Amino acid sequence: MSGIESAWINGEAQTRIDVHDRGLQFGDGLFETLAVIDGRIMHWERHRARLMRGCQRLGLPEPPREQLERELQTAAADQPRAVLKLLYTCGCSLRGYARPDDIRAQRVLLRSAWPAGLERHSPAGLRIIWCRHRLASQPRLAGIKHLNRLDQVLARAEWQDPEINEGLLRDQDGHVIEGVASNLFLVRNGVLHTPRLDNCGVAGVMREHLMASARAAGIEVMESCMDENDVTGADELFLCNSLMGMRPVARLAGQRYETGPVTRRLLSLMNPESA
Amino acid sequence: MSGIESAWINGEAQTRIDVHDRGLQFGDGLFETLAVIDGRIMHWERHRARLMRGCQRLGLPEPPREQLERELQTAAADQPRAVLKLLYTCGCSLRGYARPDDIRAQRVLLRSAWPAGLERHSPAGLRIIWCRHRLASQPRLAGIKHLNRLDQVLARAEWQDPEINEGLLRDQDGHVIEGVASNLFLVRNGVLHTPRLDNCGVAGVMREHLMASARAAGIEVMESCMDENDVTGADELFLCNSLMGMRPVARLAGQRYETGPVTRRLLSLMNPESA
Incomplete structure (x- = not known):
């Protein structure tokens, strides 16, 4: 290949x-x-x-x-x-x-x-969409990174536009879980929230690292059950994975987001990289 | 190998x-x-x-x-x-x-x-158990035979006893769906029922063939939502897959089942084999 x-x-x-x-x-x-x-x-x-x-x-x-x-x-x-x-x-x-x-x-x-043009922990905002595909619910496989990945394959097949960086996934009950190949964080009233992964989703290494870094810096972090409105109504939104590190979301569907103070603070904690 | x-x-x-x-x-x-x-x-x-x-x-x-x-x-x-x-x-x-x-x-x-000792459409009753593992719910993948099979692998790992022929699987809501590598049929009041496969499960080829054969022989067939009590309270119980064909269940957990008239009639329809 x-x-x-x-x-x-x-x-x-x-x-x-x-x-x-x-x-x-x-x-x-x-x-x-x-x-x-x-x-x-x-x-x-x-x-x-x-x-x-x-x-x-x-x-x-x-x-x-x-x-x-x-x-x-x-x-x-x-x-x-x-x-x-x-x-x-x-x-x-x-x-x-x-x-x-x-x-x-x-x-x-x-x-x-290394993927061309991929800068780690870049402040450049991502453009993301909602996927129609819903994740399977299976508590026994939730959190781990197993090889049964048809959910992600089917979700990723929903867009071809190279301007779209990622798609957000909900579960069978409509709860927001993660991106196709990333984890999601949102900020509301200064508190950092990331979806609970009890029924599906991958517990990302960068997600763990960001939660630990945020807590060490005195930022409150919660694993929450969240729906679409929690995401669209968030003050700040960012994604993360092991390759890109953390990246703010600039646009979700039609809506624009600013890179707010909590995201900026976390970006500065990540740069220069603390592994 | x-x-x-x-x-x-x-x-x-x-x-x-x-x-x-x-x-x-x-x-x-x-x-x-x-x-x-x-x-x-x-x-x-x-x-x-x-x-x-x-x-x-x-x-x-x-x-x-x-x-x-x-x-x-x-x-x-x-x-x-x-x-x-x-x-x-x-x-x-x-x-x-x-x-x-x-x-x-x-x-x-x-x-x-060909598996040693495997006779197609044999009247010899199977000994089966309930699996604790619950199938993931994913309507988008239900019915097809895709390569994401951790559900079956985890369920099959629940028993080692070679006397146990198969395990029955329920979904996240407790509905009975299928065997690990077979489909389930039950008879109640002369009607043949097999679980609906809207949310999970594999629509087996032998299941389809049996449904068609039963209908052609004037037996009423229904795809039903069923729970554990429907199974334990059934008059007759059998499993099927492409290799073994159909096989009556003789024991489920502690309970014994007789090979009843509908099962016997279907077995005779299958032998000699009508492909």
Whole structure:
């Protein structure tokens, strides 16, 4: 594939995987998308913690820590800026949903170029829309970053306009949850709110980092149940993910938002980057 | 893998697939499990129709019909009994949920041996349990056989006892939907009921075939919203899928069921097999 530089499976340079891998057969696995800056994997400890939570939730054995970290370090070394995507699958099995007694999980690591024009923690406002697609409700999978991503694929297929940066997703009950590939924050009366992720959504690493940074700076942070009106009526709005960091929202559908004081303060906390 | 005889990708003998395939990355695709008997793919037209419905629902291009059927025929030819599993994925793309403008879907075909001891449409009663795992609610994916199968994987992981043949799944609201790898039918007052699949579940090919056969034989058939009590209080209970055909339930949790007149009549309609 153009744009992909390298791929490894279990540490070996390799671009093809056994078709019996349960990642392909059932989406039986997890993934992490990692920003590499100056050869360093940003927020690795938070990514690793989420991967471990995902393993527990899915009943997968934990990856061998030292080996995995060595593989990631090798892929990140000497990269001024790059993206690593780590897939961690349940490995191969015979046909059928039953997992093998002896799970041999597989690590698939992909390194790609840093996206053109993507500046981390940029103050440039995003233009976003509401997606019509509604997220599935499944408390058992909520928060973790598993490989069953048809919700995101279907939602992302709703727009082609390159001027639109992201789409916001609601759940089956109309609660606002997240962006297709980002988490959402809003500010109301000086308090930072981000949607609760009890029934669906991904608990993003940058979301966690921002919540911790905001709390450390004395900003009140709440995980809230929110609907469309809470978002459209917010004083400030921003999105975040591991690659772009945090980015203010300038336009949601027809409505304009200013980059307000809480967003500006958090942006200044993020720059220069505190990993 | 032991137990797997052969694998093809887009008609070429091949056991490894590009790690950038969106089937692996996101579960962006569909599958069908096909019974081969005497070199013939059973109920292929129904499988094909469901695959096409899946393509429409996911926005995937339809597979090239003649080519696909030729590949399936080649894999099925001279096989007294075998199982074919066809995966149909969105093909490769760069990182990110956005599909490429030019989707090059991939056909992955796996042929495996017929499961030892599996007799089609056998009158031998099954022993089944209730799964604790609840299916995700997602009307947009209900009925089709897509590759996001963590629900089934997690449910199937609830039992190891080989004496247990299947587990029944409820949705987030407690409605009974299906077995982990089968559809459910119950008989009450001579009427055949099977769960509605508006919010989740797979519309099985054998389910469709049984509904059509029952109706043709003058048996009333209803797709119903059902809860646990409807199942435990049923006069007769049976499961079906493309491999085992239909099979009466003999025990659900502690409760015993008799193979009643409607089940027996349907079993006789299925034997000798009318494809």
